[in-house]
Amino acid sequence: MSAKPVVAATDGSEESLRAVDWAAREAVMRGAPLRIVSAAAMLPRMMERRDDAGLAIVTDALAQDRDLALAAATARAAQVSPDLLVDADHLTGAPAQAVAQSGSGALMLVVGSRGSGAFTALVLGSVSRYAATHAPCPVVVVRDETTSAHRQVAVGIGDPETGAAALAFAFEEATLRQASLLAVHAWNTPRSEIARAFQSLAAPGARAIEEQLTSKLAALLDDWRDKYPDVPVSQDVVYGHPGRALAGLSARADLVVIGRHPGPHGPGAVTHAVLNHAHGPVVSVPSAVPSA
Numbered sequence: 001m002s003a004k005p006v007v008a009a010t011d012g013s014e015e016s017l018r019a020v021d022w023a024a025r026e027a028v029m030r031g032a033p034l035r036i037v038s039a040a041a042m043l044p045r046m047m048e049r050r051d052d053a054g055l056a057i058v059t060d061a062l063a064q065d066r067d068l069a070l071a072a073a074t075a076r077a078a079q080v081s082p083d084l085l086v087d088a089d090h091l092t093g094a095p096a097q098a099v100a101q102s103g104s105g106a107l108m109l110v111v112g113s114r115g116s117g118a119f120t121a122l123v124l125g126s127v128s129r130y131a132a133t134h135a136p137c138p139v140v141v142v143r144d145e146t147t148s149a150h151r152q153v154a155v156g157i158g159d160p161e162t163g164a165a166a167l168a169f170a171f172e173e174a175t176l177r178q179a180s181l182l183a184v185h186a187w188n189t190p191r192s193e194i195a196r197a198f199q200s201l202a203a204p205g206a207r208a209i210e211e212q213l214t215s216k217l218a219a220l221l222d223d224w225r226d227k228y229p230d231v232p233v234s235q236d237v238v239y240g241h242p243g244r245a246l247a248g249l250s251a252r253a254d255l256v257v258i259g260r261h262p263g264p265h266g267p268g269a270v271t272h273a274v275l276n277h278a279h280g281p282v283v284s285v286p287s288a289v290p291s292a
Helices: 014-030 058-080 095-101 118-134 164-177 191-197 204-227 242-249 270-277
Strands: 006-009 034-039 086-091 108-112 139-142 152-156 180-187 233-239 255-260 282-286
Touching (some): 014 034, 014 058, 014 139, 014 164, 034 095, 086 095, 095 118, 118 139, 118 270, 118 282, 152 164, 152 242, 164 204, 164 282, 180 204, 180 242, 204 233, 242 255, 255 270, 270 282
Parallel strands (some): 006 034, 006 108, 108 139, 152 180, 152 255, 180 233, 255 282
Antiparallel strands (some): 139 282
């Protein structure tokens, strides 16, 4: 049994409860405890307190919503497995930072893709995005229903020099799930360069680039095949935006794994693109994951 927990964040929305379901199943599969956390969505300058007369104020209502969300999530986890060890903790501070930090020392942090209602949708959406790019552990963003097993883990390979952590996580997941692993590298040349250099993807220049990338990816995977001989491994080199390619794969994979590297995480980033358009769970893995 793992001493490290799987952590799931909830705000009481159905999306976050589905994330709790997913996290509970993962905790059972790993023999790990489940820690459920929730942060009250306090507005700036708000603090949890009562006024001098003891009357309930807005922050009390927000804290009560948080506590109800934790209770609902704990009950949901118990439905997955009555024997699962579950802790429920409320977090203080700004929700995005608090949830991201709750992943410290965890096997993984699991969040929903969005909340319910106009304000909580914004809050949870921003929380998931922040956690996926800042938490110290792998972060899984759960989208849609995920009960069907495809027996495949997909991993996006950008720069082979910095992809070791994502590959290690993906191979471990494939082993745990008794699944195959598909490694994908997507390359994208600016349209002006294509027109100037070889006019079409059928041109010799394009084929040469694809062959070189295919050979490089195969050499990289050979070392991992030796480490994980029981995992069936395949690879694919495709032309197109990496985010679009990986989002498409998420419809037929149990998990899509992407590496997370220091740098901007705006609308053009691969992580942002995958999280916005994925059909299933996506995990972003920091370039250096603490050892188990």
